[in-house]
Amino acid sequence: GNSVTQMEGPVTLSEEAFLTINCTYTATGYPSLFWYVQYPGEGLQLLLKATKADDKGSNKGFEATYRKETTSFHLEKGSVQVSDSAVYFCALRGGSNYKLTFGKGTLLTVNP
Amino acid sequence: DAGVIQSPRHEVTEMGQEVTLRCKPISGHNSLFWYRQTMMRGLELLIYFNNNVPIDDSGMPEDRFSAKMPNASFSTLKIQPSEPRDSAVYFCASSFSGEKNQPQHFGDGTRLSIL
Numbered sequence: 001g002n003s004v005t006q007m008e009g010p011v012t013l014s015e016e017a018f019l020t021i022n023c024t025y026t027a028t029g030y031p032s033l034f035w036y037v038q039y040p041g042e043g044l045q046l047l048l049k050a051t052k053a054d055d056k057g058s059n060k061g062f063e064a065t066y067r068k069e070t071t072s073f074h075l076e077k078g079s080v081q082v083s084d085s086a087v088y089f090c091a092l093r094g095g096s097n098y099k100l101t102f103g104k105g106t107l108l109t110v111n112p
Numbered sequence: 113d114a115g116v117i118q119s120p121r122h123e124v125t126e127m128g129q130e131v132t133l134r135c136k137p138i139s140g141h142n143s144l145f146w147y148r149q150t151m152m153r154g155l156e157l158l159i160y161f162n163n164n165v166p167i168d169d170s171g172m173p174e175d176r177f178s179a180k181m182p183n184a185s186f187s188t189l190k191i192q193p194s195e196p197r198d199s200a201v202y203f204c205a206s207s208f209s210g211e212k213n214q215p216q217h218f219g220d221g222t223r224l225s226i227l
Contacts (some may be wrong), residue, residue, distance in 0.1 A: 032213040043116075043203055043218035044155075051213035089155070097210045098143050098162055100216055104154050 002027045006103035013080055013110050021075040021106050023064075023090035031094030033057075033066055033073040037085045038105070047075075047088070054104045080110045114138070116219035118204050124225045130192040134223045137206030145216060146179055146189050147203040147219055155203075161187065162209055194226045 007022040025031065032051045036044040048057030053068035062077045073090060090103040117136040124183070125131060137144050145160040159169040161181045176195070181187040191198055201223050205216040 007176065012178050034215055036218075043220045044205075045218070046215045049213065049215055093213075098147075098160060099157060099205075 002031065002092055002094050002101040004090050004092055004101050004103040006088075006106055007108040007111070008104070009087075011106060013108070014112050015080045015082055015110055017110075019075070019077040019080045019108070021088055021090075021108070023073045023075065023103060024088055025071050025073065025090075025092050025101075027071075027092055027094040027101075029094055030068075031092040032092070033064070034091045034100070035062070035073070035075050036089040036091060038089065038101075044089060052083075057060045080108075082110045082112050084108060085110045118202075118208050118219035120222060121220065122223045124227065125194060125225050127195055128193045129226075130190065131194045131198075131224060131226075132227050133189040133202050133204075133224070135187045135189070135204030135219060137187070137204070138217055139185070141206035141208050141217070142184070143207045143209040143216075144181060144187050145205040145207075146187070148200045149203060149221070150200045156185055158189070160167065170216075173177050197224045199224055199226050 003026045005024050034049045036046040037047045038044045048059040050057040050066035056065045064075045087105045087107050089105045091100045119134045143162050146158040148156045158171045159179045164181045179189045201221045203221045205218045207216040208214045
């Protein structure tokens with residue numbers, strides 16, 4: 001079946017530091033890949049997505065590239081801000097399955 | 113455009129009481145999902161519907177939980193009787209199931225506390 005593994009947190013960074021949150025997946029066929037962000041007290045929001053190999057999703061300075069050869073979709077940002085503090089979820093949707101398969105989430109805290 | 117709307121935002125009740133959570137999906141979406149989120153277990157899919165029909169309810173924890181989708185614009189998740197271990201944040205999400213690159217859109221959740 002489908003599965004998503006993302007790096008365990010928490011991750012604590014200083015403002016303007018470089019961010020990487022690793023995500024790898026297992027799926028049959030050619031899944032679509034997503035990063036969601038959850039700010040405190042809120043629901044999950046779609047941050048970015050990629051639907052085929054070598055696609056790069058980007059939004060709000062965040063990027064992730066769909067790497068089929070390494071089955072990875074790592075999230076990166078060159079310079080984080082305090083407002084980026086949140087929980088980040090990697091997810092995939094594959095084949096005829098309507099469901100999203102989520103990773104366990106990574107808590108990011110950015111200090112001023 | 114209005115997003116997924118959930119009500120109530122917060123619910124506090126005593127154990128044994130019936131709890132009903134409500135969800136209005138985004139217009140035009142034909143898949144609806146109920147999730148539960150806790151610190152211990154993370155995000156769990158409870159049930160999902162496609163075209164108002166329950167497709168997979170294997171995540172529903174017990175018979176005390178039930179979900180309905182009487183029409184394309186409304187769904188309920190009911191817990192009867194409620195127990196303290198049901199305390200969690202419950203999210204509803206909707207999407208268009210026709211293409212796999214379509215993301216799910218989440219509501220703001222219902223924070224449920226069972227005393």
